[in-house]
Amino acid sequence: MDKVTRLASENGLVLFSKSSCCLCYAVKILFQEIGVTPTVHELDQDAEGREMERALMRLGCSAPVPAVFIGGKLVGSTNEVMSLHLSGGLIPLLRPYHSMC
Secondary structure, three states: OHHHHHHHHHOOEEEEEOOOOHHHHHHHHHHHHHOOOOEEEEHHHOOOHHHHHHHHHHHOOOOOOOEEEEOOEEEEOHHHHHHHHHOOOHHHHHHHHOOOO
């Protein structure tokens, strides 16, 4: 869990993903359209990926990926991120980490 929390707090916007996950892709496209670039950690390409998945579940992720952290805090998975965006709450959270928001 230490690696996940460390990686999540190293950058303003962090996405834990799997390269073959369609929901992860959708979240990446959302951020691209907003004009922000998350730091992406592809768990299926990391030797410690399975351990990191378990750590994400222990942190409260309903599914291990996608897992979005903003300012070191867990926002959630696809449903939480999309709901936050549709309600107008995502962009204000991202403003401190990107000037285009």
